[in-house]
Amino acid sequence: MSSFLVTVEIKVNGVIQSRAVEPRTTLVDFLREHLGLTGTHVGCEHGICGACSVLLDGDPVRSCCMFAVQADGLSVITVEGLAPQRGRLSKIQDAFCEAHALQCGYCTPGMLVACHALVAKTPQPDEAQIRDAIGGNLCRCTGYQQIVDAVKLATSPGYEVKGSPVPQAARPGHTVIPGVANG
């Protein structure tokens, strides 16, 4: 039974991806292992930490708490798909940099997905709405305040993206991965 494979077709970041998977393959393992999209992080693997959050048909869900077969025929947006185009950041991603909303970065993909989902439905969220939206995501570094600040900043009137995600010249000790915008 373990070798019994099922073919799934999942639209990931706008591209239909067809793969044969074991039924027990979680959606997050499908994204990371089968598609190489390692931006989505694996944390607790049982629905507590939120690091694996992705958008499923536009709504944030935990990709560790569903099997890839359950997402067959559905549309998934991962952290790699949040930016408007390669080499550019979304406002929220940019504001995360500006407001120091990440330190170790482990929770960041899930936080970004949760915040994008919030802003898509509530373009000008208040602090309570922001805290509610990230309530399912654990962060052990920032104390959350900078994350809340980043969302407020990104949604403040007239906010423009400031930074460039890939420095033109690599900083010493900093590896620039060719073609990867948000690495």
Next chain:
Amino acid sequence: MKAAPFEYIRAESIDHAVELLSRHGADCKPVAGGQSLVPMMAMRLARPSVLLDINRLADLKQVTIGTNSVHMGAAARQRDVEDNEALHGALPLVRDALRWVGHIQTRNRGTVGGSLVHADPSAELPLAAVVLGATMHLRSEADGVRQVRAQEFFQGPMFTAVAESECLVGIDWPVWQGGEVRTGFVETAMRHGDFAMASAACQLQIGPDGICRRAAIGMGGVDGTPLAFPEVAERLIGERMGPALARDVAHACAERTEPGSDLFADVAYRRHLAAVLMARVLLHAAVTSPQASALATTH
């Protein structure tokens, strides 16, 4: 933290689903949102050899609002119910309860029926079901649909009246008629969205004179199943709510609980906490109009 291997079958109809359950018995588990079952499988506390996906059955998603009851398909999504404004008037307690269920990410996938059959003693929807006296519709290939009242449905921690060959297909929630309905739901957990150490819920009907006409109350997280206290609720009928009455009723409820103990909350603390929460929801419900916001869900 990876699930054991299983065969995946997507049900084409409810008939198909119950036929498969009849054939495979305990080896087969239905999955809809998977927000309880998939973590259980990841931890290998559940190892079904057949995973039966009922999530795409449109019949199980329907919500019908009637005069005296709301019929909800078992696979109605928690977030859809939470966002359904028409339901709030009919089932205010369900709306209040849902605000405490997990997080946005889990409510986007989780279903009402899934939470009920999982039967965690501290879960919110099971508490709402026993307080309101909801009726579960269980279907099997051999016997068709049988109805089980919430009080008999929850039999112990993670243990319900659902037989191996049965599938929960729908829930009837009673709708209170004839007067203003007030509700309150509150719980305490280490973090919002965690399992509650204790929770309390009430639904009251209070006349224009301030006298309580009808009352349903219950507590969660303080016994093997969520508890409703219809006989204690009788004390509220014909009375005007006040701090002393709320406290008396809350203590009477707490005395009827058998809480467990863990690292964070021992038996005495849980019982005390449940009483405090019960008094709080009673006073909140009595003074708050139905249109006003629910008790704050952050702490």
